[in-house]
Amino acid sequence: MSDVHVLIVDDEEALVRSLSYALRGEGMRISTANSGEAALQQALDDIDIVLLDLGLPGIDGMATLDGLRQRSPQLPVIMISAHGDTRAAVQAVKSGASDYLTKPFELDDLLATISNTLAMDAPETAVAGLQGHSAAMSALHAAVQRIARSSATRILLLGESGTGKTLVAQALHTHSARAASAFIEVNCAALPEQLIEAELFGSEKGAYTGAHQKRAGLVSQANGGTLFLDEIGELPLSLQAKLLHFLENGSYRAVGASQASNADVRVVAATNRDLADDVRLGRFREDLFYRLNVITLDIPALRERGDDLLLLAQYFAQRQAVEEGVSAIQFLPDCVAALRRHRWPGNVRELKNLVERLTILSPGQGISAAMLPAQLQAQAAEPAGVIGDQLERAERDLVTDALSRSAGHKGLAAQLLGISRHALKRRLQRLGIER
Template sequence: MPHILIVEDETIIRSALRRLLERNQYQVSEAGSVQEAQERFSIPSFDLIVSDLRLPGAPGTELIKLGQGKPVLIMTSYASLRSAVDSMKMGAVDYIAKPFDHDEMLQAVARILRDRQSTQSTPVERPAKAGNADKNTVDNSNGEIGIIGSCPPMLDMYSKIRKVAPTDSNVLIQGESGTGKELVARALHNLSRRAKAPMISVNCAAIPESLIESELFGHEKGAFTGASAGRAGLVEAADGGTLFLDEIGELPLEAQARLLRVLQEGEIRRVGSVQSQKVDVRLIAATHRDLKSLAKVGQFREDLYYRLHVIALKLPPLRERGSDVNEIAHAFLARQSARVGRTDLKFAPDAERAISQYSWPGNVRELENAVERAVILCENPEISADLLGIDIELGDLRDDDFIGLGPQHSISSGNTSHDPAEDLSLEDYFQHFVLEHQDHMTETELARKLGVSRKCLWERRQRLGIPRRKTGVTTEG
């Protein structure tokens, strides 16, 4: 069982994170500061260290040195996201922005531990190319790609990845939310000559519009209120490596113009600066939207679209992947069973049928959530279809996605007092709540009231077709 150290000075966050990880079969220890961690534990003995960036006394980055090579995952708020970039330069394996939802944290932890195990099991004498290819692998015939599935569209995708990865061409990955676009981006990076350099991943929809330019391109001291020091941006942090911009269709037009300069001239200019500097980045972008149509109506720069569209890879939705869905479900079952220490679990025949027949609107992400939920709730060796919860209209929305609503917004079926929300599904309630409050609440406030992250709020908006309303309310919380 992997042993994880949490270093976080806020007791509530530390305790909640500990419970989350322990529920997913990780052994967890915790400390409130770097000094406390040093006094209580042998830091190099842990498999992973998860630390807040800003701590009393020494910063979380001190654990990179104290861990003696053990992976350190840095947690940081959006306000200090640029500092997280500096952390990666110092050797942090990755960073995760607060607020994050449970799935984001669990996926990051699982990926880091899987990468570490893969690296440890790789023979030292192997050629460099093979060593790079083994990063982020899974147990299947496409191990160097890191994606499960063998349907014809995916086999074609693997072939294109292998051809495209060694080049420096820009790549646009298209596909519905939850299809695995970031996995494709990681495969392109890991199979490229840039594999030893960082891959910086940015969800363009998750960063407030007012911050996106300084986050991507950096800023000079005094460039705007609060800019007390100059900072490098995420593009600069990816110098020599790969920049992955997820949901690039949400990038504001002003930031698109700056990005175009990076692609055309290979240089950036920090916000507030009159000087440019050269950068060498390979850009991989992803979107579930039709950028060409957006360009026609002026919502996306046409010149940027054609710069991005050098090579386009389209991921098929899970409903079009045939028997892949069952293969992926069994892989998730094996992973989740190992987490809870059970070797007897299997899908009942009705569950197998339900998995293959369901349309999976949330794609692979929804399937993973369904299998995880079923494994946790299953009391018998066979997982039945009803445990997967996929024959109900709620899709991949779950009650625990709304834990921040409080009793006045209770949607539990066990609530005997009448509440208007009792008659609504979770999707209905979400849509009703957002439409009712978005005129006078910011995105951050909406997310906080709903008990989800800004990224989760954005993804739900996209799936339910609820656009952001342009009002006098600012986009920052």
């Protein structure tokens, strides 16, 4: 951790001197501030990480944390709390701090926390919470950075459910020139069909039953920023034409309005469906598909990301431990082997949920394969080679059967399998199936 620049914000002079001496001994550069006001006056561009005391004179640690996040949203902050303030420290983590330490703490604990925090928050290994060193994720990180800084205002994200499309959308916003404006998310599958238009474009008073006052839509709220349309494939056909009109020229009309309005919005849409197939089947407008399908990002499934699996599991374990106010769980070798054999149909979301469950049931413990859910235990009981062969044979049979039933039409075969056309293409390549 040599040349890491640490900002220590604490009014205890003795502690600041002690920490400064110890961290300089590890090759770090040190800056200090004895109050929140002094910390916020410092130039943060060259700071890599902040150690922030909760109990400060003047504005307290929580208010200072808010100020730091406003000035530098990606700057990692470790909260330092006095004994008995653990609940407040946990609340600080929920408000954006990376981690916390309770006084008194050992130097080794501090160094480990700094190291883990920098590893989790380093921009070269993570974009807005996306963890991974695999080739697939490295390519994704690079693409996100390029697209975020570009002038592109219509972007389509493809990938299986649970792969992190929302995180990618947030990263595209955070790293763009629009970051200071709003990021507005709407799930197109979660709203009743009769309310989606008013939700997106707003409504005038009396426009429909229950419209007792004028209402601003999400497009208006996202003006200057980013509108994330998740599950775009579920958008009703009746609204697709109006969305297309807005995408073409930024013009829209609120429900019941007599005049059109305009908004400058970057639209990021996401789906786990094969929109090209939906177009062929008449479920999605062809002109809207081609308007969206200009800049496309394909988010890799967890099973395609190699050693990212263990990195993510450890990341979630650390975060969940902070959330629960307990020690982090550890993954024993047989558990790691079982995790690697699992196919993760729910992707990153499934892994996160598993770690949350294990942390709540077995806080601070070493997790063995026997402590995993029954499905993962059953896989762990068989030799890796046997399980791998069985899974590959089963997958090959499913894919070839779907291709046969669809007369070799890949879009139809993907629909039968419940995956995207892009995911099917990757499987065909991996299984060596030529059609």
